[in-house]
Amino acid sequence: MTSWYEATARQRIAGLLDPDTFAEILRPEDRITSPHLRELGAPAAFDDGVVVGRGLLAGRPVLVAAQEGAFMGGAVGEVHGAKITGLLERAMDERPAAVLLLLETGGVRLHEANAGLIAVSEIMRAILAVRAAQIPVIVLNGGRYGVFGGMGIAASLCDAIVMSEEGRLGLSGPEVIETTMGVEEFDASDRALVWRTVGGKNRYILGEAATLVSDDIAEFRAAAAVLVDAALPLDLPEVEAEHAMLRERLERFSDIGDAQEIWARLGIASPETLPILDSDTFLRVTEGKAVRRKGDAA
Amino acid sequence: MTIEDVLKQLFPLGHDVSFSEALVAGTGRTEEGDVAVIGTRDRAEIGIDLAFRMADEVLRVVRAHPGRPILLPVDTAGQKMSRRDETLCLNAYIAHLAKCLGVARRSGHRIIGLVYAEAVSAGFLSTCLLADACYALPGAQVRVMNLSAMARVTKIPLERLESLSNTSAVFAPGVANYVAMGAVRDIWNGDLAEHLLAALREQGDPQTDRRRVDGEARGGRLLARSVAERARFDAA
Numbered sequence: 001m002t003s004w005y006e007a008t009a010r011q012r013i014a015g016l017l018d019p020d021t022f023a024e025i026l027r028p029e030d031r032i033t034s035p036h037l038r039e040l041g042a043p044a045a046f047d048d049g050v051v052v053g054r055g056l057l058a059g060r061p062v063l064v065a066a067q068e069g070a071f072m073g074g075a076v077g078e079v080h081g082a083k084i085t086g087l088l089e090r091a092m093d094e095r096p097a098a099v100l101l102l103l104e105t106g107g108v109r110l111h112e113a114n115a116g117l118i119a120v121s122e123i124m125r126a127i128l129a130v131r132a133a134q135i136p137v138i139v140l141n142g143g144r145y146g147v148f149g150g151m152g153i154a155a156s157l158c159d160a161i162v163m164s165e166e167g168r169l170g171l172s173g174p175e176v177i178e179t180t181m182g183v184e185e186f187d188a189s190d191r192a193l194v195w196r197t198v199g200g201k202n203r204y205i206l207g208e209a210a211t212l213v214s215d216d217i218a219e220f221r222a223a224a225a226v227l228v229d230a231a232l233p234l235d236l237p238e239v240e241a242e243h244a245m246l247r248e249r250l251e252r253f254s255d256i257g258d259a260q261e262i263w264a265r266l267g268i269a270s271p272e273t274l275p276i277l278d279s280d281t282f283l284r285v286t287e288g289k290a291v292r293r294k295g296d297a298a
Numbered sequence: 299m300t301i302e303d304v305l306k307q308l309f310p311l312g313h314d315v316s317f318s319e320a321l322v323a324g325t326g327r328t329e330e331g332d333v334a335v336i337g338t339r340d341r342a343e344i345g346i347d348l349a350f351r352m353a354d355e356v357l358r359v360v361r362a363h364p365g366r367p368i369l370l371p372v373d374t375a376g377q378k379m380s381r382r383d384e385t386l387c388l389n390a391y392i393a394h395l396a397k398c399l400g401v402a403r404r405s406g407h408r409i410i411g412l413v414y415a416e417a418v419s420a421g422f423l424s425t426c427l428l429a430d431a432c433y434a435l436p437g438a439q440v441r442v443m444n445l446s447a448m449a450r451v452t453k454i455p456l457e458r459l460e461s462l463s464n465t466s467a468v469f470a471p472g473v474a475n476y477v478a479m480g481a482v483r484d485i486w487n488g489d490l491a492e493h494l495l496a497a498l499r500e501q502g503d504p505q506t507d508r509r510r511v512d513g514e515a516r517g518g519r520l521l522a523r524s525v526a527e528r529a530r531f532d533a534a
Contacts, residue, residue: 023534032525036468040454054534078468082510082522086529093530108419110451113442115468115519117419118481118509121427122522125507128400150423156393171389171420177379186381197385208387236360236405239397243357246350246394249386254347259385 002217004142005166009051009066012102015217016140016224017064022055025090026083034077036112045071048079052087054096058225063091066102069145074105076151077112081119088126091135098136098228101158106173107149120150127157128234136160136231140220141167142213146198148173159232160210160295162223163200165279169208170198193258196275201282202259205266207245207291214279232295241294249291266290299435301339304371304414307490309333320348322371323355328491330367330498334359337371337412337425344421345378349391352425356398360405367408367498368399370429374421392424399428403504410497413438413473413482430504431483431497434473435490440482441471467518478518480509 002015013022026032028046037044049071054063065084067074076084084101091099108116127137137158141147146168147155155161155169163169172180174188174197187193196202203209210227213219232238253262263271268289274282301322305315308326315324315335320342326333336355342348359366377388403409411426413434419442426432434440448469449456463470467478476482486493502508510526513519 025529025532025534026525032528035521036466039462039466040452040458042452042454052529078519078522079525082525083529085522086526089526090530108442110443110448110469111454112468113448114470114475114479114481115522117423117442118427118476118479118513118519119522121423121481122507122510122526124396124423124428128397129505129507132400132404150420152389153393153396153420153423156387156390157396169387169389170384171377171392172379172384174384177381177384181379185379186384197381202385203387206387206390208390234397234401236357236401239394239401240357242394242397243353246346246353246391250346250350253386256382256385262385 003215004164004217004220005144005215007217008070009068009102012217013051013064013066016100016221017055017057018059022053022064024051024053025087026052032079034079034112036077036115040111042111048077048083049074050080050083052083057221057228060097060228062228063087063094063096063099064102067104069104069143072109073145075107075109076105076116076119077109078115078119080109081116081123085119085122085126088123088130091130092133095135098138099130100138100140100224102140103147103151103155104143104145105147105149105151106145107151117150120154124154124157127154131159131231131234134231136227138162138224138227140224141169142215142220146173156208160227161208162211162213162220163203163209164213164215165200166215167200168198169203174198192275196259201274205263205286205290206249207293207296210293210296212279212283230295245291245293299414299437301371301373301414304490308494310491321351326369328495328498330495332366334363334366334368335371336368338374341373341375341416342421343375343378344392344424345380345383346386346388346391349395349424353395353398356395356402360402360407365406367410368402369410369412370425371412371414372417372421372425373415374417374425376418377420392420395424396428403430408498408504413440427481432481433484433486433493433497434482436485436487438473439471440473440476444471475518478513478516480511480513480516480519483512
Protein backbone atom coordinates (compact mmCIF):
# COMPACT_ATOMS: atom_id res chain seq x y z
CA MET A 1 0.00 0.00 0.00
CA THR A 2 1.29 3.49 -0.94
CA SER A 3 -0.16 6.49 0.85
CA TRP A 4 -1.77 9.16 -1.35
CA TYR A 5 -1.56 11.62 1.55
CA GLU A 6 2.21 11.30 1.86
CA ALA A 7 3.00 11.18 -1.87
CA THR A 8 4.12 14.06 -4.07
CA ALA A 9 2.14 15.13 -7.13
CA ARG A 10 4.50 13.22 -9.42
CA GLN A 11 4.37 10.08 -7.28
CA ARG A 12 0.57 10.20 -7.36
CA ILE A 13 0.53 10.43 -11.15
CA ALA A 14 3.04 7.58 -11.43
CA GLY A 15 0.96 5.34 -9.20
CA LEU A 16 -2.37 6.34 -10.71
CA LEU A 17 -1.62 5.82 -14.41
CA ASP A 18 -0.48 2.72 -16.29
CA PRO A 19 3.32 2.34 -15.88
CA ASP A 20 5.46 4.60 -18.09
CA THR A 21 2.52 6.12 -19.95
CA PHE A 22 2.67 9.65 -18.54
CA ALA A 23 3.90 12.40 -20.87
CA GLU A 24 4.23 15.80 -19.25
CA ILE A 25 3.32 19.04 -21.01
CA LEU A 26 5.32 22.17 -20.07
CA ARG A 27 7.94 20.18 -18.22
CA PRO A 28 10.25 21.65 -15.56
CA GLU A 29 12.98 21.95 -18.25
CA ASP A 30 10.75 24.52 -19.94
CA ARG A 31 11.30 26.76 -16.91
CA ILE A 32 7.78 28.20 -16.82
CA THR A 33 7.82 29.92 -13.43
CA SER A 34 5.80 32.65 -11.78
CA PRO A 35 7.30 36.10 -12.41
CA HIS A 36 5.20 37.48 -9.54
CA LEU A 37 6.84 35.28 -6.90
CA ARG A 38 10.24 36.28 -8.23
CA GLU A 39 9.33 39.94 -7.94
CA LEU A 40 8.34 39.46 -4.29
CA GLY A 41 11.52 37.54 -3.53
CA ALA A 42 9.60 34.31 -2.84
CA PRO A 43 10.94 30.96 -4.05
CA ALA A 44 9.64 29.76 -7.42
CA ALA A 45 9.18 26.25 -8.83
CA PHE A 46 9.90 25.13 -12.37
CA ASP A 47 6.42 23.67 -12.67
CA ASP A 48 4.75 26.45 -10.60
CA GLY A 49 3.33 23.77 -8.32
CA VAL A 50 1.26 21.82 -10.82
CA VAL A 51 2.11 18.93 -13.16
CA VAL A 52 0.00 18.51 -16.31
CA GLY A 53 0.08 15.92 -19.06
CA ARG A 54 -1.49 12.86 -20.61
CA GLY A 55 -1.32 9.13 -20.12
CA LEU A 56 -3.30 5.94 -19.88
CA LEU A 57 -5.50 4.72 -17.05
CA ALA A 58 -6.39 1.04 -17.41
CA GLY A 59 -5.63 1.44 -21.11
CA ARG A 60 -7.88 4.47 -21.58
CA PRO A 61 -6.42 7.87 -22.60
CA VAL A 62 -6.71 10.54 -19.91
CA LEU A 63 -5.48 14.07 -19.30
CA VAL A 64 -4.10 14.74 -15.82
CA ALA A 65 -3.31 17.77 -13.67
CA ALA A 66 -1.75 17.26 -10.23
CA GLN A 67 -1.18 20.04 -7.72
CA GLU A 68 1.89 19.85 -5.48
CA GLY A 69 0.91 20.73 -1.92
CA ALA A 70 4.53 21.01 -0.84
CA PHE A 71 4.91 24.12 -3.04
CA MET A 72 2.98 26.99 -1.41
CA GLY A 73 0.19 24.66 -0.31
CA GLY A 74 -0.83 24.02 -3.91
CA ALA A 75 -2.03 27.60 -4.20
CA VAL A 76 -3.20 28.87 -7.58
CA GLY A 77 -1.34 31.70 -9.30
CA GLU A 78 -1.42 32.98 -12.87
CA VAL A 79 0.84 30.33 -14.43
CA HIS A 80 -0.39 27.46 -12.24
CA GLY A 81 -4.01 28.25 -13.10
CA ALA A 82 -3.34 28.74 -16.82
CA LYS A 83 -1.72 25.28 -17.00
CA ILE A 84 -4.90 23.69 -15.59
CA THR A 85 -7.21 25.79 -17.79
CA GLY A 86 -5.19 24.96 -20.91
CA LEU A 87 -5.17 21.26 -20.06
CA LEU A 88 -8.94 21.28 -19.62
CA GLU A 89 -9.37 23.01 -22.97
CA ARG A 90 -7.06 20.44 -24.54
CA ALA A 91 -9.70 17.86 -23.66
CA MET A 92 -12.07 19.46 -26.15
CA ASP A 93 -9.54 18.79 -28.94
CA GLU A 94 -8.33 15.34 -27.85
CA ARG A 95 -11.58 14.00 -26.34
CA PRO A 96 -9.92 11.75 -23.73
CA ALA A 97 -11.90 9.24 -21.65
CA ALA A 98 -11.63 11.71 -18.75
CA VAL A 99 -9.74 14.64 -17.29
CA LEU A 100 -8.36 13.74 -13.86
CA LEU A 101 -7.72 16.60 -11.44
CA LEU A 102 -5.48 15.53 -8.54
CA LEU A 103 -6.19 18.53 -6.34
CA GLU A 104 -4.38 19.63 -3.20
CA THR A 105 -4.72 23.35 -2.60
CA GLY A 106 -5.56 26.10 -0.17
CA GLY A 107 -7.04 28.10 -3.06
CA VAL A 108 -5.80 31.41 -4.40
CA ARG A 109 -2.08 32.21 -3.99
CA LEU A 110 -2.06 35.47 -2.06
CA HIS A 111 1.25 36.66 -3.57
CA GLU A 112 -0.62 37.09 -6.84
CA ALA A 113 -4.11 37.22 -5.42
CA ASN A 114 -5.97 38.98 -8.25
CA ALA A 115 -4.38 36.83 -10.94
CA GLY A 116 -5.08 33.71 -8.87
CA LEU A 117 -8.74 34.58 -8.32
CA ILE A 118 -9.27 35.23 -12.03
CA ALA A 119 -7.35 32.03 -12.85
CA VAL A 120 -9.70 30.01 -10.64
CA SER A 121 -12.69 31.50 -12.45
CA GLU A 122 -11.08 30.53 -15.76
CA ILE A 123 -10.63 26.98 -14.49
CA MET A 124 -14.31 26.98 -13.47
CA ARG A 125 -15.42 28.17 -16.90
CA ALA A 126 -13.19 25.55 -18.55
CA ILE A 127 -14.63 22.75 -16.38
CA LEU A 128 -18.16 23.78 -17.39
CA ALA A 129 -17.10 23.80 -21.07
CA VAL A 130 -15.51 20.33 -20.86
CA ARG A 131 -18.57 18.94 -19.12
CA ALA A 132 -20.81 20.49 -21.77
CA ALA A 133 -18.68 18.58 -24.31
CA GLN A 134 -19.64 15.35 -22.48
CA ILE A 135 -16.13 14.57 -21.27
CA PRO A 136 -16.00 13.53 -17.60
CA VAL A 137 -13.91 15.61 -15.18
CA ILE A 138 -12.95 13.66 -12.06
CA VAL A 139 -11.38 15.06 -8.89
CA LEU A 140 -9.09 12.99 -6.66
CA ASN A 141 -8.80 14.54 -3.19
CA GLY A 142 -6.69 13.04 -0.44
CA GLY A 143 -3.68 15.29 0.09
CA ARG A 144 -2.29 16.99 3.16
CA TYR A 145 -3.74 20.44 2.43
CA GLY A 146 -7.19 19.29 1.31
CA VAL A 147 -9.09 21.28 -1.34
CA PHE A 148 -10.21 24.74 -0.23
CA GLY A 149 -10.96 28.23 -1.43
CA GLY A 150 -12.11 28.79 -4.97
CA MET A 151 -10.74 25.37 -5.94
CA GLY A 152 -13.25 23.84 -3.52
CA ILE A 153 -15.95 25.41 -5.69
CA ALA A 154 -14.20 24.23 -8.87
CA ALA A 155 -13.99 20.67 -7.49
CA SER A 156 -17.74 20.60 -6.88
CA LEU A 157 -18.35 21.59 -10.52
CA CYS A 158 -16.91 18.28 -11.70
CA ASP A 159 -18.64 15.00 -12.55
CA ALA A 160 -17.34 13.21 -9.47
CA ILE A 161 -15.03 13.60 -6.48
CA VAL A 162 -13.08 10.61 -5.19
CA MET A 163 -11.99 11.22 -1.59
CA SER A 164 -10.14 9.43 1.13
CA GLU A 165 -11.27 10.12 4.66
CA GLU A 166 -8.06 12.12 5.07
CA GLY A 167 -9.16 14.32 2.16
CA ARG A 168 -10.88 17.58 3.04
CA LEU A 169 -13.21 19.72 0.98
CA GLY A 170 -14.60 23.15 1.79
CA LEU A 171 -14.57 26.84 0.95
CA SER A 172 -13.04 28.64 3.94
CA GLY A 173 -10.53 26.43 5.71
CA PRO A 174 -10.93 25.94 9.49
CA GLU A 175 -7.86 28.09 10.24
CA VAL A 176 -9.25 30.94 8.14
CA ILE A 177 -12.61 30.78 9.92
CA GLU A 178 -10.94 30.66 13.32
CA THR A 179 -8.70 33.64 12.48
CA THR A 180 -11.58 35.70 11.08
CA MET A 181 -14.52 34.71 13.28
CA GLY A 182 -12.87 33.48 16.47
CA VAL A 183 -12.21 30.14 18.07
CA GLU A 184 -15.83 29.90 19.30
CA GLU A 185 -16.97 29.63 15.67
CA PHE A 186 -14.44 27.01 14.63
CA ASP A 187 -11.62 25.55 16.70
CA ALA A 188 -9.12 24.63 14.01
CA SER A 189 -6.88 22.88 16.53
CA ASP A 190 -9.64 20.32 17.22
CA ARG A 191 -8.57 17.78 14.62
CA ALA A 192 -11.55 15.48 15.20
CA LEU A 193 -13.92 18.40 14.61
CA VAL A 194 -12.08 19.40 11.42
CA TRP A 195 -12.20 15.85 9.98
CA ARG A 196 -15.85 15.28 10.72
CA THR A 197 -16.83 18.67 9.28
CA VAL A 198 -14.86 18.86 6.01
CA GLY A 199 -13.38 15.34 5.83
CA GLY A 200 -14.15 12.63 3.31
CA LYS A 201 -16.69 10.79 5.42
CA ASN A 202 -19.04 13.75 5.91
CA ARG A 203 -18.67 14.71 2.25
CA TYR A 204 -19.53 11.14 1.22
CA ILE A 205 -22.58 11.01 3.51
CA LEU A 206 -23.88 14.30 2.07
CA GLY A 207 -23.48 13.00 -1.49
CA GLU A 208 -20.67 15.45 -2.33
CA ALA A 209 -17.97 12.78 -2.71
CA ALA A 210 -18.99 10.07 -5.17
CA THR A 211 -16.54 7.49 -3.84
CA LEU A 212 -14.78 7.05 -0.51
CA VAL A 213 -11.48 5.16 -0.60
CA SER A 214 -8.68 4.32 1.83
CA ASP A 215 -5.49 6.36 1.76
CA ASP A 216 -3.92 4.14 -0.90
CA ILE A 217 -2.91 5.20 -4.40
CA ALA A 218 -4.11 1.82 -5.75
CA GLU A 219 -7.60 2.50 -4.40
CA PHE A 220 -7.69 5.96 -6.01
CA ARG A 221 -6.65 4.30 -9.27
CA ALA A 222 -9.39 1.68 -9.06
CA ALA A 223 -12.03 4.30 -8.21
CA ALA A 224 -10.98 6.60 -11.07
CA ALA A 225 -10.95 3.70 -13.55
CA VAL A 226 -14.64 3.07 -12.82
CA LEU A 227 -15.54 6.73 -13.48
CA VAL A 228 -13.84 7.34 -16.85
CA ASP A 229 -15.89 7.14 -20.05
CA ALA A 230 -19.09 7.99 -18.17
CA ALA A 231 -19.85 11.71 -18.43
CA LEU A 232 -22.84 12.91 -16.46
CA PRO A 233 -25.05 15.35 -18.35
CA LEU A 234 -24.88 18.97 -17.22
CA ASP A 235 -28.24 20.24 -18.41
CA LEU A 236 -31.43 21.68 -16.98
CA PRO A 237 -32.84 18.36 -15.65
CA GLU A 238 -29.50 17.63 -13.99
CA VAL A 239 -29.21 20.98 -12.21
CA GLU A 240 -32.91 20.75 -11.27
CA ALA A 241 -32.18 17.39 -9.61
CA GLU A 242 -29.21 18.87 -7.76
CA HIS A 243 -31.39 21.82 -6.76
CA ALA A 244 -33.92 19.47 -5.19
CA MET A 245 -31.16 17.65 -3.32
CA LEU A 246 -29.65 20.89 -1.97
CA ARG A 247 -33.11 22.19 -1.02
CA GLU A 248 -33.75 19.04 0.97
CA ARG A 249 -30.38 19.38 2.72
CA LEU A 250 -31.21 22.96 3.68
CA GLU A 251 -34.65 22.00 4.96
CA ARG A 252 -33.52 18.95 6.93
CA PHE A 253 -30.27 20.20 8.40
CA SER A 254 -30.55 23.98 8.54
CA ASP A 255 -30.36 24.06 12.34
CA ILE A 256 -27.54 21.58 12.89
CA GLY A 257 -24.50 22.47 14.95
CA ASP A 258 -22.32 19.46 14.20
CA ALA A 259 -21.95 16.93 11.40
CA GLN A 260 -22.84 14.12 13.84
CA GLU A 261 -26.39 15.50 14.03
CA ILE A 262 -26.70 15.09 10.26
CA TRP A 263 -25.55 11.49 10.47
CA ALA A 264 -27.99 10.77 13.31
CA ARG A 265 -30.93 12.34 11.43
CA LEU A 266 -30.12 10.18 8.41
CA GLY A 267 -30.68 7.18 10.66
CA ILE A 268 -27.08 6.01 10.79
CA ALA A 269 -26.61 3.84 13.89
CA SER A 270 -24.02 4.98 16.47
CA PRO A 271 -22.97 8.10 14.51
CA GLU A 272 -20.35 8.93 17.12
CA THR A 273 -18.36 5.87 16.05
CA LEU A 274 -18.15 6.79 12.32
CA PRO A 275 -14.87 8.75 12.51
CA ILE A 276 -12.94 5.72 13.79
CA LEU A 277 -14.29 3.14 11.33
CA ASP A 278 -12.09 1.94 8.47
CA SER A 279 -13.55 2.77 5.07
CA ASP A 280 -14.98 -0.72 4.35
CA THR A 281 -16.84 -0.85 7.65
CA PHE A 282 -17.91 2.78 7.22
CA LEU A 283 -19.39 2.03 3.80
CA ARG A 284 -21.27 -0.97 5.20
CA VAL A 285 -22.68 0.98 8.15
CA THR A 286 -23.81 3.93 6.01
CA GLU A 287 -25.22 1.90 3.11
CA GLY A 288 -28.73 2.99 2.26
CA LYS A 289 -28.42 6.00 4.60
CA ALA A 290 -25.80 8.18 2.94
CA VAL A 291 -27.20 10.52 0.27
CA ARG A 292 -26.37 9.22 -3.20
CA ARG A 293 -26.57 10.92 -6.57
CA LYS A 294 -27.32 9.49 -9.96
CA GLY A 295 -24.13 7.88 -11.22
CA ASP A 296 -22.60 7.37 -7.76
CA ALA A 297 -21.40 3.95 -6.79
CA ALA A 298 -23.66 2.38 -4.14
CA MET B 299 -24.23 54.25 -5.01
CA THR B 300 -27.18 52.43 -3.41
CA ILE B 301 -28.87 49.56 -5.21
CA GLU B 302 -32.05 51.67 -5.46
CA ASP B 303 -30.16 54.41 -7.34
CA VAL B 304 -28.37 51.88 -9.53
CA LEU B 305 -31.64 50.24 -10.58
CA LYS B 306 -33.31 53.60 -11.23
CA GLN B 307 -30.48 54.64 -13.51
CA LEU B 308 -30.20 51.27 -15.26
CA PHE B 309 -33.91 51.03 -16.01
CA PRO B 310 -35.46 54.42 -16.84
CA LEU B 311 -38.39 52.51 -18.37
CA GLY B 312 -39.08 50.96 -14.98
CA HIS B 313 -38.49 47.79 -13.01
CA ASP B 314 -40.15 45.60 -10.40
CA VAL B 315 -36.99 44.51 -8.61
CA SER B 316 -37.51 43.85 -4.91
CA PHE B 317 -35.33 42.96 -1.96
CA SER B 318 -35.49 40.12 0.46
CA GLU B 319 -32.73 40.46 3.02
CA ALA B 320 -29.51 40.46 0.96
CA LEU B 321 -31.15 39.09 -2.21
CA VAL B 322 -32.02 41.44 -5.08
CA ALA B 323 -34.41 39.96 -7.66
CA GLY B 324 -36.92 41.00 -10.28
CA THR B 325 -37.21 42.32 -13.83
CA GLY B 326 -36.11 45.54 -15.48
CA ARG B 327 -37.50 46.98 -18.72
CA THR B 328 -35.18 48.21 -21.47
CA GLU B 329 -35.41 49.14 -25.15
CA GLU B 330 -33.87 45.72 -25.79
CA GLY B 331 -36.62 43.95 -23.86
CA ASP B 332 -36.92 42.64 -20.32
CA VAL B 333 -33.84 41.84 -18.26
CA ALA B 334 -33.85 39.49 -15.27
CA VAL B 335 -32.07 40.97 -12.26
CA ILE B 336 -30.47 38.62 -9.71
CA GLY B 337 -28.04 40.18 -7.27
CA THR B 338 -26.97 41.01 -3.75
CA ARG B 339 -26.87 44.13 -1.57
CA ASP B 340 -25.55 45.46 1.74
CA ARG B 341 -22.12 43.81 1.44
CA ALA B 342 -23.82 40.42 1.45
CA GLU B 343 -21.95 37.45 2.81
CA ILE B 344 -22.68 34.54 0.53
CA GLY B 345 -23.65 31.48 2.53
CA ILE B 346 -25.63 28.39 1.59
CA ASP B 347 -29.03 30.08 1.99
CA LEU B 348 -28.24 33.05 -0.27
CA ALA B 349 -26.41 30.93 -2.87
CA PHE B 350 -29.41 28.61 -3.00
CA ARG B 351 -31.90 31.45 -3.39
CA MET B 352 -29.85 32.96 -6.21
CA ALA B 353 -29.70 29.57 -7.96
CA ASP B 354 -33.45 29.29 -7.45
CA GLU B 355 -33.94 32.63 -9.25
CA VAL B 356 -31.67 31.60 -12.13
CA LEU B 357 -33.61 28.37 -12.64
CA ARG B 358 -36.94 30.22 -12.42
CA VAL B 359 -35.81 32.59 -15.19
CA VAL B 360 -34.53 29.74 -17.38
CA ARG B 361 -37.84 27.88 -17.03
CA ALA B 362 -40.25 30.81 -17.31
CA HIS B 363 -38.42 33.19 -19.66
CA PRO B 364 -36.15 31.31 -22.06
CA GLY B 365 -33.39 33.50 -23.45
CA ARG B 366 -34.05 36.51 -21.21
CA PRO B 367 -30.74 38.25 -20.38
CA ILE B 368 -29.65 38.05 -16.75
CA LEU B 369 -27.99 40.99 -14.97
CA LEU B 370 -26.04 40.23 -11.77
CA PRO B 371 -25.59 43.43 -9.76
CA VAL B 372 -23.47 42.60 -6.72
CA ASP B 373 -22.33 44.07 -3.48
CA THR B 374 -20.67 41.28 -1.53
CA ALA B 375 -18.12 41.09 1.26
CA GLY B 376 -17.24 37.53 0.23
CA GLN B 377 -18.27 34.09 1.35
CA LYS B 378 -19.92 33.58 4.70
CA MET B 379 -17.44 32.20 7.21
CA SER B 380 -19.39 29.80 9.36
CA ARG B 381 -18.93 26.31 10.67
CA ARG B 382 -22.56 25.44 9.93
CA ASP B 383 -22.30 26.50 6.28
CA GLU B 384 -19.03 24.60 5.85
CA THR B 385 -20.52 21.50 7.47
CA LEU B 386 -23.29 21.57 4.85
CA CYS B 387 -20.73 22.13 2.06
CA LEU B 388 -20.91 25.80 1.10
CA ASN B 389 -18.54 25.23 -1.84
CA ALA B 390 -21.11 22.83 -3.33
CA TYR B 391 -23.94 25.39 -3.00
CA ILE B 392 -21.83 28.00 -4.77
CA ALA B 393 -20.79 25.45 -7.41
CA HIS B 394 -24.49 24.75 -7.92
CA LEU B 395 -25.11 28.45 -8.59
CA ALA B 396 -22.23 28.36 -11.08
CA LYS B 397 -23.72 25.31 -12.81
CA CYS B 398 -27.13 27.01 -13.04
CA LEU B 399 -25.52 30.06 -14.65
CA GLY B 400 -23.56 27.77 -16.98
CA VAL B 401 -26.72 25.97 -18.06
CA ALA B 402 -28.48 29.34 -18.52
CA ARG B 403 -25.65 30.54 -20.77
CA ARG B 404 -25.74 27.34 -22.84
CA SER B 405 -29.52 27.80 -23.17
CA GLY B 406 -29.00 31.23 -24.74
CA HIS B 407 -29.26 33.62 -21.79
CA ARG B 408 -26.80 36.51 -21.89
CA ILE B 409 -25.22 36.96 -18.44
CA ILE B 410 -23.90 40.38 -17.48
CA GLY B 411 -22.11 41.06 -14.19
CA LEU B 412 -22.07 44.48 -12.52
CA VAL B 413 -20.04 45.31 -9.42
CA TYR B 414 -21.81 48.43 -8.14
CA ALA B 415 -20.21 48.55 -4.69
CA GLU B 416 -17.89 45.87 -3.41
CA ALA B 417 -16.84 42.42 -4.61
CA VAL B 418 -14.55 40.35 -2.45
CA SER B 419 -12.95 36.97 -3.07
CA ALA B 420 -15.42 34.07 -3.37
CA GLY B 421 -18.34 36.52 -3.45
CA PHE B 422 -16.93 37.82 -6.73
CA LEU B 423 -15.97 34.34 -7.91
CA SER B 424 -19.49 32.98 -7.43
CA THR B 425 -21.26 35.80 -9.29
CA CYS B 426 -19.73 38.34 -11.67
CA LEU B 427 -16.66 36.28 -12.55
CA LEU B 428 -19.06 33.72 -14.03
CA ALA B 429 -20.76 36.27 -16.29
CA ASP B 430 -20.16 36.50 -20.05
CA ALA B 431 -18.80 39.96 -19.27
CA CYS B 432 -18.33 41.76 -15.96
CA TYR B 433 -18.57 45.54 -15.61
CA ALA B 434 -18.08 47.84 -12.63
CA LEU B 435 -19.12 51.31 -11.48
CA PRO B 436 -16.32 53.84 -10.97
CA GLY B 437 -16.47 53.67 -7.17
CA ALA B 438 -16.54 49.89 -7.01
CA GLN B 439 -14.02 47.98 -4.93
CA VAL B 440 -12.72 44.59 -5.90
CA ARG B 441 -10.24 42.56 -3.91
CA VAL B 442 -9.17 39.24 -2.50
CA MET B 443 -7.65 40.68 0.65
CA ASN B 444 -6.40 44.06 1.80
CA LEU B 445 -2.68 44.70 1.72
CA SER B 446 -2.08 44.64 5.47
CA ALA B 447 -3.67 41.19 5.81
CA MET B 448 -1.71 40.07 2.78
CA ALA B 449 1.51 41.30 4.35
CA ARG B 450 0.72 39.32 7.49
CA VAL B 451 -0.01 36.07 5.63
CA THR B 452 2.80 36.26 3.08
CA LYS B 453 5.29 37.75 5.59
CA ILE B 454 6.30 40.36 3.03
CA PRO B 455 6.68 43.88 4.47
CA LEU B 456 3.69 46.12 3.82
CA GLU B 457 5.89 48.89 2.43
CA ARG B 458 7.25 46.53 -0.20
CA LEU B 459 3.73 45.42 -1.22
CA GLU B 460 2.61 49.04 -1.39
CA SER B 461 5.46 50.07 -3.62
CA LEU B 462 5.09 47.04 -5.90
CA SER B 463 1.37 47.63 -6.25
CA ASN B 464 2.18 50.84 -8.15
CA THR B 465 3.66 48.79 -10.98
CA SER B 466 1.90 45.42 -10.73
CA ALA B 467 -1.82 44.70 -11.11
CA VAL B 468 -1.65 41.16 -9.82
CA PHE B 469 -2.17 41.45 -6.07
CA ALA B 470 -3.31 44.87 -4.88
CA PRO B 471 -7.02 45.67 -4.41
CA GLY B 472 -8.71 47.92 -6.94
CA VAL B 473 -11.09 47.70 -9.85
CA ALA B 474 -8.53 49.25 -12.23
CA ASN B 475 -6.29 46.22 -11.66
CA TYR B 476 -9.12 43.89 -12.61
CA VAL B 477 -9.74 45.92 -15.76
CA ALA B 478 -6.04 45.67 -16.65
CA MET B 479 -6.12 41.90 -16.14
CA GLY B 480 -9.19 41.47 -18.32
CA ALA B 481 -11.61 40.28 -15.63
CA VAL B 482 -13.62 43.52 -15.68
CA ARG B 483 -14.37 44.46 -19.26
CA ASP B 484 -15.12 48.12 -18.65
CA ILE B 485 -16.02 50.77 -16.09
CA TRP B 486 -19.48 52.24 -16.55
CA ASN B 487 -19.08 56.02 -16.26
CA GLY B 488 -22.06 58.27 -16.92
CA ASP B 489 -25.36 56.96 -18.33
CA LEU B 490 -25.88 53.47 -16.90
CA ALA B 491 -28.91 52.71 -19.09
CA GLU B 492 -26.85 53.36 -22.23
CA HIS B 493 -24.04 51.13 -20.97
CA LEU B 494 -26.50 48.34 -20.24
CA LEU B 495 -28.03 48.62 -23.71
CA ALA B 496 -24.58 48.49 -25.29
CA ALA B 497 -23.73 45.38 -23.28
CA LEU B 498 -27.03 43.75 -24.30
CA ARG B 499 -26.36 44.54 -27.95
CA GLU B 500 -22.80 43.28 -27.90
CA GLN B 501 -22.12 40.48 -30.35
CA GLY B 502 -19.51 37.85 -29.71
CA ASP B 503 -19.49 34.27 -28.55
CA PRO B 504 -20.43 34.11 -24.86
CA GLN B 505 -19.04 30.56 -24.65
CA THR B 506 -15.51 31.81 -25.31
CA ASP B 507 -13.66 33.09 -22.25
CA ARG B 508 -11.69 36.03 -23.69
CA ARG B 509 -10.50 37.52 -20.41
CA ARG B 510 -6.91 36.29 -20.69
CA VAL B 511 -6.69 37.76 -24.20
CA ASP B 512 -7.93 41.13 -22.89
CA GLY B 513 -5.57 40.90 -19.91
CA GLU B 514 -2.60 40.40 -22.21
CA ALA B 515 -3.65 43.19 -24.60
CA ARG B 516 -4.09 45.57 -21.66
CA GLY B 517 -0.72 44.63 -20.17
CA GLY B 518 -2.09 43.49 -16.79
CA ARG B 519 -1.75 39.74 -17.18
CA LEU B 520 1.00 38.74 -19.54
CA LEU B 521 1.28 34.97 -19.14
CA ALA B 522 -2.18 33.46 -18.70
CA ARG B 523 -3.04 33.37 -22.42
CA SER B 524 0.26 32.00 -23.68
CA VAL B 525 0.70 29.40 -20.91
CA ALA B 526 -2.87 28.14 -21.33
CA GLU B 527 -2.32 27.95 -25.08
CA ARG B 528 0.86 25.93 -24.66
CA ALA B 529 -0.84 23.55 -22.21
CA ARG B 530 -3.55 23.09 -24.83
CA PHE B 531 -1.47 22.78 -27.99
CA ASP B 532 2.13 21.75 -27.16
CA ALA B 533 3.17 18.23 -28.03
CA ALA B 534 3.17 15.87 -25.06
